[in-house]
Amino acid sequence: MPETRTIRVEALSRVEGEGALNIRLRDGTIENVQLNIYEPPRFFEALLRGRPLEEVPDITARICGICPVAYQMSSVHALEAALGIGISPEIRRLRRLLYCGEWIESHALHIHFLHAPDFLGYESGIAMAADHPLEVRRGLRLKKHGNQLLEVLGGRAIHPVNVAVGGFYRAPRREELAALIPDFEWGLEAAVDMTRWLAGLPFPEFTRPYEMVALSHPDEYPFNEGDVASTAGYTIRVSEYERRFEELHVSHSTALQSQRTETAGCYFVGPLARVNLCRDRLSPAARRLADDIIGFETPCLNPYKSIIARGLEVVHVYEEALSILRDYRPFQPARIAFTHRAGEGCAATEAPRGLIYHRYRVNAEGLVEFAKIVPPTSQNQKQIEDDLKAYLPSIMAEPDNRVAELCERLVRNYDPCISCSTHFLKLHWDRR
Amino acid sequence: MTYRPKLAVFKFASCDGCQLSLLDAEDRLLDVAGAVDIAYFLEATSRVVPGPYDVALVEGSITTPHDAERIREVRRQSKFLMTIGACATAGGIQALRNWADTSEYLKVVYARPEYIRTLATSTAIADHVPVDFELRGCPINHHQLVEVIAALVAGRRPRTPGHSVCLDCKRRGTVCIAVAKGTPCLGPVTQSGCGAICPAYDRGCYGCYGPVGQANVTSLADHYVNAGTSPQQLVPLLRNFNGYAPEFRKESERLAR
Numbered sequence: 001m002p003e004t005r006t007i008r009v010e011a012l013s014r015v016e017g018e019g020a021l022n023i024r025l026r027d028g029t030i031e032n033v034q035l036n037i038y039e040p041p042r043f044f045e046a047l048l049r050g051r052p053l054e055e056v057p058d059i060t061a062r063i064c065g066i067c068p069v070a071y072q073m074s075s076v077h078a079l080e081a082a083l084g085i086g087i088s089p090e091i092r093r094l095r096r097l098l099y100c101g102e103w104i105e106s107h108a109l110h111i112h113f114l115h116a117p118d119f120l121g122y123e124s125g126i127a128m129a130a131d132h133p134l135e136v137r138r139g140l141r142l143k144k145h146g147n148q149l150l151e152v153l154g155g156r157a158i159h160p161v162n163v164a165v166g167g168f169y170r171a172p173r174r175e176e177l178a179a180l181i182p183d184f185e186w187g188l189e190a191a192v193d194m195t196r197w198l199a200g201l202p203f204p205e206f207t208r209p210y211e212m213v214a215l216s217h218p219d220e221y222p223f224n225e226g227d228v229a230s231t232a233g234y235t236i237r238v239s240e241y242e243r244r245f246e247e248l249h250v251s252h253s254t255a256l257q258s259q260r261t262e263t264a265g266c267y268f269v270g271p272l273a274r275v276n277l278c279r280d281r282l283s284p285a286a287r288r289l290a291d292d293i294i295g296f297e298t299p300c301l302n303p304y305k306s307i308i309a310r311g312l313e314v315v316h317v318y319e320e321a322l323s324i325l326r327d328y329r330p331f332q333p334a335r336i337a338f339t340h341r342a343g344e345g346c347a348a349t350e351a352p353r354g355l356i357y358h359r360y361r362v363n364a365e366g367l368v369e370f371a372k373i374v375p376p377t378s379q380n381q382k383q384i385e386d387d388l389k390a391y392l393p394s395i396m397a398e399p400d401n402r403v404a405e406l407c408e409r410l411v412r413n414y415d416p417c418i419s420c421s422t423h424f425l426k427l428h429w430d431r432r
Numbered sequence: 433m434t435y436r437p438k439l440a441v442f443k444f445a446s447c448d449g450c451q452l453s454l455l456d457a458e459d460r461l462l463d464v465a466g467a468v469d470i471a472y473f474l475e476a477t478s479r480v481v482p483g484p485y486d487v488a489l490v491e492g493s494i495t496t497p498h499d500a501e502r503i504r505e506v507r508r509q510s511k512f513l514m515t516i517g518a519c520a521t522a523g524g525i526q527a528l529r530n531w532a533d534t535s536e537y538l539k540v541v542y543a544r545p546e547y548i549r550t551l552a553t554s555t556a557i558a559d560h561v562p563v564d565f566e567l568r569g570c571p572i573n574h575h576q577l578v579e580v581i582a583a584l585v586a587g588r589r590p591r592t593p594g595h596s597v598c599l600d601c602k603r604r605g606t607v608c609i610a611v612a613k614g615t616p617c618l619g620p621v622t623q624s625g626c627g628a629i630c631p632a633y634d635r636g637c638y639g640c641y642g643p644v645g646q647a648n649v650t651s652l653a654d655h656y657v658n659a660g661t662s663p664q665q666l667v668p669l670l671r672n673f674n675g676y677a678p679e680f681r682k683e684s685e686r687l688a689r
Contacts, residue, residue: 013478016448040445040495041550042526046537052668058638062525062673065449065571113455113476124477126465136462144458155629157456158449158571159640162633170634249543256542334634408478 003027009404014114014124016066016417021407023392033388035381035411048371053079053340053362054165060358060373061159066109066417069102069150070351071373072163073224074358079165081345082362085338090331091167092224093324097177098153098163099223099349100321104187105146105157106352107271107310110415111198112139115307118409119201135197138190142314145180145187149321152176167335177328184325188318192289195311199294206410207301208390210383211265212273215350221281221316222274222350229277230267231299238348241357247374258379266382269354270414271309272300283319286312303387303413310415340366351376353415377416384414435585437486440472442506444492444499445526445554450517451475451491453574460578467585483509487584490563493519493554495526500551500560507561514580515557518570518673522642525570527554527676556676567592570640570673573625593624596644597637600628609636616656616669621647621679638672643679653683663687 009021020036044063048056060075061068073095080087087095112135113125122128129136147157153172154160162169216235217226228244229235236244245267247256259266275282276299279290290296290312300309346359354376361370388407395406441451455476457464471481488510494500507513515521523530529537534552538545557563567576576592583590597619601608609631610617617636619628623644630637643649653666670684 011474011480013474013480014476016452016475018443018474040499041538041541041548042445042495042524042554043529043534043537043541044525046540047525047528047532049540052665055668055672059525059672062447062449062570065447065452068447068449109452109455117478123479124470126462126470126477127479129462140458140461143456147456147458155633156571156626158452161630161635164635249547 004031005400007400007403007407009408012408012411014117014412015415016064019416021388021404021411023388023403023407025392025396028396030389030392033385033392035384035388037381045371045373048368051368053083053360053366053368056360056368056371057163057165058159058161063373063375064417065158066106067102067351067353068159069098069154069163070349070356071358072160073099074347074349074356074373075360076163076165077224077347077349078345078358078360079362081347082343082360083165083338083341083345084343085166085336087167087336088331090171091334091336094153094168094171096223097321097324098150098160100317100324101146101149101153101157103146103317103352104314104321105143105150107314108139108143108146110352111194111307111310111314112136112143114415115412116198116201118412119203119304119307135194138194142187142190142194145183148183149180152180164335166338167333169335171330171332171334172328174328174330177325181322181325184318184322188285188315188322191311191314191318192285192293195289195308195315196294198307198311199296201307203302203304205302206304206391208303208387210268210301211260212268212276212299213379214269214273214277214355215348216277217281219281221278221283221320224349226348228348228355231273231276238346238357241346241348242359242372245374245379247378256378257382258374259382266386267379268303268383269376269379270306271313271352271354272303272306273354274350275309275312276300282312283316285319286316289315303410306413306415340364344370353377353417354379375417377414380414380416384411384416434467435587436467436469437584438471438481438484439468439487439489439581440483440485440510441475441489442472442491443474444490444503444520444557445495446492446517446519446524448475448491449571450520450569451489453516453572453577454489457574457578464578464581468581485510486512487581488513490515490520490557491517493523493526493556494560495551495554496549497551498549503557503560512564512584513557513561514565514567515563516567516577517572518568518640518642519554520557521566521568521677522674523554523556523676525673525675528671529554530676531671554676565590568623568641569625573627576625594645595624596620596647597622597624597626597628597631597641600624600626601631604628604632606631609634614659616661616666618652618669621649621652636669638669639680640673642674642677647679649679649683650686653687
């Protein structure tokens with residue numbers, strides 16, 4: 001009789017959204033590894049059709065409560081491409097500032113509440129606070145800064161109301177933004193200390209020959225604009241994205257997974273991909289920290305060290321946000337006027353957890369005819385499964401609950417955002 | 433001895449934003465965590481304590497046959513069940529399928545629709561089980577969430593105002609955008625809780641806290657139509673995050689006819 005061993009993590013914890021993990025071993029060899037996403041489908045791409053295009057940033061924000069700005073930014077850029085709208089440098093800077101707020105909030109949450117407890121052996125950030133009060137309270141304060149920036153610029157932290165096609169509904173007053181400067185000065189120092197703390201965490205030895213993919217811009221760290229660059233050596237325009245990367249609705253998993261079109265291979269998006277590809281465009285303080293203080297070596301192919309990359313990015317966004325806050329002058333118009341016309345446009349931006357791609361077609365009445373949204377986690381999903389297959393042989397001797405725990409940790413490196421559920425579905429498990 | 437209720441957080445079809453609001457209560461998070469026993473909150477902790485629970489926070493709407501069953505089990509396990517956010521209280525933005533053909537939606541999004549199990553509708557939690565308290569909003573306001581939890585711990589009634597957004601605009605000193613600029617604004621028929629942010633950012637309220645008690649939505653819609661807004665523009669305004677809340681739904685269906 002062949003011996004079958006099934007390990008199930010019924011509900012992944014400390015990830016955004018809900019998913020499970022199924023691992024099946026037969027006679028000691030891995031038969032199947034699946035990241036099972038049981039988020040119910042919400043059909044955003046279908047329900048957007050026929051809606052006024054002005055509503056798209058408000059609606060797509062609701063895909064994800066953790067990274068609404070990523071959806072808002074990607075959709076407004078894609079729609080502006082479809083309508084031929086060029087935004088002003090002032091609007092562009094303010095959009096980068098808004099993204100800074102989301103990166104701080106999302107990264108601080110993931111670092112302190114979802115990820116660091118794994119390295120230090122706690123069930124949650126709240127439990128970790130009992131022994132590491134300084135680090136957790138500092139993390140909460142950083143997270144709060146991100147939310148405060150989103151509140152001033154966007155009206156509120158979750159599902160901001162101020163993002164419009166063409167710009168903003170209202171540009172902030174100078175004093176509203178200036179009031180944030182003292183906190184952000186403190187936060188920059190605190191983010192450096194935080195990253196030094198993260199660099200000292202105990203990291204498992206685990207590296208893979210990843211293909212990492214991120215936006216790349218010649219003179220800035222990528223947020224809203226750039227080409228799509230890969231560590232495999234190619235760089236393409238965003239308009240070529242769908243030729244290089246495809247989404248599959250595969251029978252074994254029922255979740256749409258992205259892969260490289262030519263090779264059917266997986267790829268890796270997120271903070272570690274960005275730092276590997278764009279390290280020289282990090283802000284001076286982040287670069288100094290990486291080069292001289294913690295000695296962060298790139299290319300880094302250890303996914304656990306994503307937490308350090310996240311830390312470096314927090315330093316970067318504090319420094320960039322401070323520079324925008326200090327130089328800010330109110331401007332007019334806050335929103336570029338436009339007229340409706342039929343057209344199609346795409347855009348990619350960098351969500352906290354990786355590259356996100358949107359494409360829309362609109363008609364002359366200003367209604368959406370077609371929408372395609374590729375969130376970061378559907379791009380990482382195949383890579384996560386591939387990592388688990390590579391990792392399992394080294395931990396197979398451990399008892400089931402320990403295997404499950406170690407696999408869950410590996411998944412958390414990716415900061416998966418399962419709520420970005422445009423494509424994620426329940427898996428019907430085939431029990432032969 | 434202080435009452436330390438056993439708290440659980442459950443998610444159905446949603447974006448996670450409302451449960452995230454609990455973690456967004458940064459300054460008070462560790463106090464809240466001390467005042468309640470967080471027994472089940474997957475987003476925040478790996479610790480899982482089996483039910484029954486004193487307080488269940490339920491986020492999301494019911495969209496699958498499995499979830500229609502699961503909510504009944506959550507109800508059985510929970511002494512006080514509180515829904516948080518527009519998905520849970522009104523079906524959320526995904527309730528747009530209620531006016532569409534869900535099998536057509538399936539074909540648009542998925543190459544192999546036969547793998548998907550979904551209901552034709554997205555409905556509020558209260559359509560499936562009795563609900564003890566509803567906290568509105570898309571997303572909810574974390575100050576209100578902390579207030580309700582504090583009230584439960586103290587054994588008093590929560591203070592969550594039930595007036596319309598208009599009153600908050602007056603308090604903020606925001607010039608009425610509907611009167612001054614003729615922008616269609618749902619403030620007069622929308623419940624307070626957001627802080628009246630949209631008019632303060634030069635745009636009309638889009639009703640993300642749902643209909644206020646005794647809202648006369650027809651009267652407001654007629655006013656905007658008489659002032660020159662087409663009914664076709666008002667339908668999507670009413671049909672968004674709380675579109676399936678009865679008062680908004682009835683009016684959008686009247687205007688669509």
